[in-house]
Amino acid sequence: MKASIFIVDDHYMVIEGIHSLFHQEKDIEWMGHATNAESCLSFLKRQKPDIILMDVSLPGKSGTELCKEVKQLYPSVLVLGLSTFNQQAIIQNMMDSGASGYVLKNATKEELLEAISEVLKGKKYFSFEVVAALRETKEKQPLITRREKEVLQLIAEGLTNVEISEKLFISMPTVNTHRKSLLEKFGVKNTATLIGKAIKIGLL
Amino acid sequence: MKASIFIVDDHYMVIEGIHSLFHQEKDIEWMGHATNAESCLSFLKRQKPDIILMDVSLPGKSGTELCKEVKQLYPSVLVLGLSTFNQQAIIQNMMDSGASGYVLKNATKEELLEAISEVLKGKKYFSFEVVAALRETKEKQPLITRREKEVLQLIAEGLTNVEISEKLFISMPTVNTHRKSLLEKFGVKNTATLIGKAIKIGLL
DNA sequence: CAGTCAATCATTAAAAAAGATGATTTTTAC
């Protein structure tokens, strides 16, 4: 299976690294690179690679946005997410945007090749650590309801219970109930740690 | 000026990228790489490079800790921080640990070479964006005192004023004073936003 | 259709944080 690949990453040394890794691979046809969303899109107007390796954190338009656009314009082009981070929320976003997999930047050449090969077959591919993290955060991350999430958001913005109640058109005691169940579900005992944990998990 | 360099980074493709960039540079002697702090230290027992390119975010022992140890054991070895992030707190930490400069991972080959050359001359080098960010966050980031930082840390851990006062052997009203000046300096009105902002800035 | 859960509201009370003001003692910096 010969695959043509294109890479979007704002880190020049990463591009160079992958290029160098794939240099003598016969099954990989290197089509070029871009360091931002715009030049990636303009490249796609002319040529269509089989797979795009796409960094999720790009300057300006983010990787997830770019991914969504690419999949909309050219559904046949496969996108493989690439990132340093191992955060459930980001990965989820990327997959929701139509990516076929997610590989961390500490991947070896072998892992990258396997990812490409799997994705080409129409399968999804995730780095081992990503799978572990997804499972872990799914266990760790408290299942909060829609309403609780809204309240959490507003707490983070600095609103008091009364202000939240006015904003959501509910009574203050109700806001309080949500707040308390948030504290309980996160296993924390005050606002400070609640916010800290929520940010760490990627909910805020 | 011929320089021997060693690189510590947990991202294989970055190592490969830099290696590839420096491949035909005559002035650069490639001494090898490590993907974690331990193997870096064990390498240094045998050989001393002129410069270590060091990622700040390593698995296990962090880059700043490693930098501190390296400078303690081998003061003559120069350390050049390397990272994706452009956060004042991290950079400050790295410089306090004895690094000679800080380069972002989107640097070009030319920039890397210049950084190395400057650092070899005994100067400090920072990426353009780093300088800009330093100036910017210096304006944005409130100047908090040592004590205030301690209190902030403990608030983030979820301690109440009374608990903090016991931990720091000061009276509760004093803790309150610090807390209030934190709120004022951050320009926020409650704990929730205080924690949020502190994390965003990179203080927590 | 019964049981579970989300979302809502109520009451009461203790604990904690936030706001205002003022003052003393160390440190630090020029």
Next chain:
DNA sequence: GTAAAAATCATCTTTTTTAATGATTGACTG
């Protein structure tokens, strides 16, 4: 060595959060 800034403590009030308990309604699920 003096002025500024940091760290400390005190008192008092108001607002907000946390806690405990209980209860109703509507939606979804097996």
